[in-house]
């Protein structure tokens with residue numbers, strides 16, 4: 001039986017689009033895959049890729065992430081977050097957080113934000129206990145966060161301000177003076193997790209490792 005192309009796209013791990021250069025296809029396929037994992041329930045979550053020096057392609061706001069198509073993406077200016085083309089769909093309400101990450105890390109090519117349950121639970125517990133970064137120690141999966149040579153990793157934890165630009169400002173301030181080689185991830189209490197990497201595959205793999213680390217930390221009881 002020949003698979004329908006749509007089936008191929010929706011079942012491929014972390015969103016293989018038919019055309020490897022089709023960034024909009026990769027974004028929407030990644031969102032659908034993360035939705036299917038239960039990490040982007042309903043309209044939650046957003047995904048972006050850098051597009052040249054001055055722009056970012058990001059998912060549109062408020063749409064069911066399990067039904068996203070290539071048309072549900074918006075090219076925005078990297079400096080302001082405004083759509084490049086008039087008549088575009090509204091970009092993600094959390095575009096400013098993505099832009100803060102791209103500004104802080106010029107080599108980053110993709111950012112993934114989702115609401116995975118263990119990461120959100122661990123972040124919220126930590127915040128209630130007084131806040132500060134979430135630290136993972138000894139677990140082998142730390143290597144999946146780009147930390148092959150360390151036995152611990154710290155993920156910064158941010159407040160979930162109602163005004164998203166305030167979260168973005170705090171993210172920008174935090175990474176303006178980063179620790180040496182900071183982990184490619186952040187947590188927002190009572191909200192979710194954001195990871196980044198050279199491309200969507202790397203950013204998505206890091207999200208998967210972060211969620212597994214959070215699950216293990218909750219199981220171990222650290």
Ligand SMILES: CSCCC(=O)C(=O)COP(=O)(O)O
Pocket residue numbers: 042043044045046059060061062063091092093094113
């Ligand atoms: C229903 S989730 C609330 C908004 C959010 O946290 C999110 O990740 C999705 O926002 P977007 O504007 O990108 O759809």
Ligand SMILES: [Zn+2]
Pocket residue numbers: 044045046094113114115191192
């Ligand atoms: Zn969110």
